[in-house]
Structure formats: structure tokens, C-alpha cells
Amino acid sequence: xxxxxxxxxxxxxxxxxxxxxxxxxxxxxxxxxxxxxxxxxxxxxxxxxxxxxxxxxxxxxxxxxxxxxxxxxxxxxxxxxxxxxxxxxxxxxxxxxxxxxxxxxxxxxxxxxxxxxxxxxxxxxxxxxxxxxxxxxxxxxxxxxxxxxxxxxxxxxxxxxxxxxxxxxxxxxxxxxxxxxxxxxxxxxxxxxxxxxxxxxxxxxx
Numbered sequence: 001x002x003x004x005x006x007x008x009x010x011x012x013x014x015x016x017x018x019x020x021x022x023x024x025x026x027x028x029x030x031x032x033x034x035x036x037x038x039x040x041x042x043x044x045x046x047x048x049x050x051x052x053x054x055x056x057x058x059x060x061x062x063x064x065x066x067x068x069x070x071x072x073x074x075x076x077x078x079x080x081x082x083x084x085x086x087x088x089x090x091x092x093x094x095x096x097x098x099x100x101x102x103x104x105x106x107x108x109x110x111x112x113x114x115x116x117x118x119x120x121x122x123x124x125x126x127x128x129x130x131x132x133x134x135x136x137x138x139x140x141x142x143x144x145x146x147x148x149x150x151x152x153x154x155x156x157x158x159x160x161x162x163x164x165x166x167x168x169x170x171x172x173x174x175x176x177x178x179x180x181x182x183x184x185x186x187x188x189x190x191x192x193x194x195x196x197x198x199x200x201x202x203x204x205x206x
Contacts, residue, residue, distance in 0.1 A: 018113070019109055019113055019116065020116050021056075021110065021115070021117040022118075024110065024189075025106065026050060026053070027190075029051075030051060031097075032091070032096060032098070032099055032103075035095075036096075037049055038050050038051040039052055047059065047065075053117050057117040057120065061122075066111060066115050068111065068115040068121060068122025068123055069115075069124050069125030071111040071125070071127075072133075072134060077107055077108055080104050080107060081104060081108075101138045102180055105136040105138055108127065108136065109127060111125075112125050112126065112127045138172070138182065155170060156170050157171065157203065159181060159203075160199065161196055161200070164197075167183070169189075170182045171204070175190075177193050178193065179192075179196065
């Protein structure tokens with residue numbers, strides 16, 4: 001499934017909404033959490049390693065670090081969601097870069113969809129609606145720390161990939177070689193710029 005994600009995003013809404021740990025969540029954790037939680041670093045603080053799906057899968061379940069279908073009961077999500085100055089927030093103050101609102105919401109949705117790892121997932125649960133506890137606003141006002149990051153108009157546009165498939169999504173911003181596209185249901189995808197058609201790539205420059 002890994003190499004199919006760029007294509008699946010443009011095939012059908014039902015397929016596009018599925019979030020997989022290895023493709024969608026692990027790259028975020030490797031960028032933001034690997035220093036303390038990975039085989040790569042040789043550290044497993046909290047007892048889990050983000051680059052070892054099989055090991056991480058063993059930490060899923062009731063009263064564990066991730067409760068499939070229940071983001072509110074998942075300690076991992078709660079620590080990411082807490083304010084930066086909270087004593088139990090992750091990463092600890094001064095120890096690394098926090099997840100963006102889009103990334104935090106993607107982790108939340110992954111848990112709500114059953115926390116798929118290694119092709120296995122648990123029960124699904126609901127995502128919070130606007131105004132409810134746990135709702136993450138990924139609209140405007142995000143902190144822009146990357147010099148290559150570009151803010152885009154918050155209006156839906158049509159985007160076409162190199163295979164000729166088209167979706168309607170809002171471009172949140174561009175981070176290096178990745179475009180953050182938000183679908184109508186709030187799902188945010190990190191889509192490789194190189195997989196977009198030449199016309200769509202030109203839109204990124206506007």
C-alpha cells in the first residue's frame with residue numbers, strides 16, 4: 001500500500017480518507033519524535049519506538065498509549081494536544097519541535113479511524129466537531145517557521161496529479177517538497193509536489 005498513497009488520494013473519497021501509520025503518521029513522528037522514541041536513536045522513552053510498527057502495535061489497546069477509536073483516552077494524543085507550557089506536553093519544552101495543528105489533527109483522525117498499524121486496526125470512533133472539546137482548528141494563523149513554507153489562500157481549488165486524477169481541496173501551505181491539502185471533510189494530506197501535474201505545480205507559485 002505504501003507506494004499507492006499518492007494515487008489513492010485522487011481515486012475516490014472512500015479510499016482517500018483512510019490513514020495508515022506507516023505512510024501518514026510515522027513520517028511525522030520520525031521528524032518530530034525520533035530523537036527520544038526510535039530504534040534510530042537507540043532510545044525508547046515511554047516504552048515505544050515510532051520507527052518500529054510491530055513494537056508500537058503492541059502498545060495499542062485499552063489503558064495503553066493509544067486506544068483505537070478513542071483519541072480522548074489515548075495518552076499519546078493527549079500529550080501532543082496539551083499546551084506547550086504544560087508540564088506533561090510532548091515534546092517537553094525545549095526538547096524538540098511540536099507537531100503543527102494539521103499534524104496533530106491527522107494523528108487524532110488516525111486514532112479515531114482505529115489506529116491502523118501493519119494493516120490491522122481496532123474499533124472506530126467519532127472526531128470532535130467545531131465547538132466540542134478536542135476540536136483542532138487548522139484554518140489560519142499557524143506558526144510558520146520554515147523559510148520555504150508558503151501560506152496559501154484558504155479557498156478550495158481543483159488539483160490534478162500526474163496520472164490525470166483530480167480532487168478539490170484547499171492548499172494550506174507548501175513545506176519544501178510537500179503540499180498540505182485539506183479536503184472538504186477536514187482531512188489534511190501531505191502530498192508530494194512532484195506528483196502534481198505541471199498546471200497544479202504552477203498554482204503553488206501563485
